[in-house]
Amino acid sequence: MTDSFSGQEKSNAWSIKRRLTILYVVSAFGILLISTVFLYWVLTTRLAKEDGQFLAAKINLLREILAEAPNNKEVLQEEVEWETAPFRLAKYYARILDSRGRVLIETGKMDTVAPSYIFPRPARLGQTPSHAAMRKSTNGHSLLVMTALARVGDSRGQTRILQLALDISHEDELISDYRSRLLLVLLAGILLSAGVGVFVAGRGLKPIEKITRTVQHISAHQLHRRLGQSDWPLELNELAGAFDGMLDRLEDSFNRLTQFSADLAHELRTPINNLIGETEVALSRERVVEDYREVLESSLEEYSRLSHVIESLLFLARAESSEARIEKKLFDPRKEIEDVIEFYEAMAEERGVTVTYRKASAAAGSGFVNADPTFFRQALSNLISNALRYTRQGGKIEIGVEWGTDGGLNISVADNGMGIEPEHLGRIFDRFYRADSSRSENKPGSGLGLAIVKSIMQLHHGSASVKSEPGKGTKVTLSFPD
Numbered sequence: 001m002t003d004s005f006s007g008q009e010k011s012n013a014w015s016i017k018r019r020l021t022i023l024y025v026v027s028a029f030g031i032l033l034i035s036t037v038f039l040y041w042v043l044t045t046r047l048a049k050e051d052g053q054f055l056a057a058k059i060n061l062l063r064e065i066l067a068e069a070p071n072n073k074e075v076l077q078e079e080v081e082w083e084t085a086p087f088r089l090a091k092y093y094a095r096i097l098d099s100r101g102r103v104l105i106e107t108g109k110m111d112t113v114a115p116s117y118i119f120p121r122p123a124r125l126g127q128t129p130s131h132a133a134m135r136k137s138t139n140g141h142s143l144l145v146m147t148a149l150a151r152v153g154d155s156r157g158q159t160r161i162l163q164l165a166l167d168i169s170h171e172d173e174l175i176s177d178y179r180s181r182l183l184l185v186l187l188a189g190i191l192l193s194a195g196v197g198v199f200v201a202g203r204g205l206k207p208i209e210k211i212t213r214t215v216q217h218i219s220a221h222q223l224h225r226r227l228g229q230s231d232w233p234l235e236l237n238e239l240a241g242a243f244d245g246m247l248d249r250l251e252d253s254f255n256r257l258t259q260f261s262a263d264l265a266h267e268l269r270t271p272i273n274n275l276i277g278e279t280e281v282a283l284s285r286e287r288v289v290e291d292y293r294e295v296l297e298s299s300l301e302e303y304s305r306l307s308h309v310i311e312s313l314l315f316l317a318r319a320e321s322s323e324a325r326i327e328k329k330l331f332d333p334r335k336e337i338e339d340v341i342e343f344y345e346a347m348a349e350e351r352g353v354t355v356t357y358r359k360a361s362a363a364a365g366s367g368f369v370n371a372d373p374t375f376f377r378q379a380l381s382n383l384i385s386n387a388l389r390y391t392r393q394g395g396k397i398e399i400g401v402e403w404g405t406d407g408g409l410n411i412s413v414a415d416n417g418m419g420i421e422p423e424h425l426g427r428i429f430d431r432f433y434r435a436d437s438s439r440s441e442n443k444p445g446s447g448l449g450l451a452i453v454k455s456i457m458q459l460h461h462g463s464a465s466v467k468s469e470p471g472k473g474t475k476v477t478l479s480f481p482d
Helices: 002-012 016-068 073-082 169-204 206-216 234-283 289-319 333-351 373-389 422-427 449-459
Strands: 092-098 103-106 133-136 142-151 159-167 329-331 354-358 369-371 396-403 409-415 463-469 473-480
Touching (some): 016 092, 016 159, 073 103, 142 169, 369 373, 373 449, 373 473
Antiparallel strands (some): 092 103, 409 473
């Protein structure tokens, strides 16, 4: 069910190239559509405005003639009959009626093209019509019509009705042709933008395809390969840097895991081989009870060593988990330090090593540390145990405490033992790492003590540092934040 759903989801997913192309086409279509609609509106509005202004001008002209020369029929006839010849490819009609609606003069055949009943109510005297009305002529042509009242001479009571019509059929044809051309331009623009969108999206995604090809060659055996940041577009530089950073972490983790696996196999193989060897020897012939007791006691030591290694590894695994939690609280570290020193006192006396505690005043700080008490003791115990292991008889181990001005605690464990070579200082906190054979010889241990210390400090968002000089001793400092 899950596989089927995943397959369906994958098949329904769109590539970035397709999405960019569609977005580009939709954007181009929107811009072209708005542009064509605007141009179409400008053309029709401009034509309608010019036609209206033409009719309004003719009405004003006829009003002037009727006001100044009402009895001059030749002038009226010239304007109504002769001047109505085709104007800008448009036929212009004019009609003058008396106040009772009787036709006094009109353009020839106007009664069959634009009868009086299709005209709107006339505009009042002194008022110029603001717009023309659209009508259909008897022959199906489009007409713009306008009606207005006109005063005759100086008379205040005698008026005439002016009816004007303009045949705009040629403009309808022009607009229709213009609309068809705009639709063709819109369609061609969509097709062209689709082609350009595919090209632009493909060209723009070339770096991603190059990244994909590079990533496809990266495997567990080629984690050293990197994308680099110099050749990528600005938007992909951050991605390339983050990916290279991830590869750095993966390579480091893989190398650590490989080394860890080898060290773990070595650490477990030694006690297991010892157990097998001792058991085989014990079973090779009949032995007395005391011999078997010695074998069991020796085996018990190996079992304890194995148990310690396993417990340490489990602790490290839990500490490095993203869900690891510690229970911090404020406490006085002096009591915890004294308890740990008391625990190792017998072992130190047996080895002839002196363990001292250099107490510090809390004047510079609060005198309390914010940490998990259990982990605090474990970190300190591991440091003291490690120092005892590498300090010769008659040596000295000193535990120091200093409070910082920010309230943090610095606790140090210093010895005057064998010391560590400079080239090993950077790795002494690694799991199973042994600085050299001389330090490891006759120094039993799992090699996990300092790794556990480092994990504990990371859980506390603190740090662990080391200073050492071969033949003079080592000092490890733990810094707990406030």
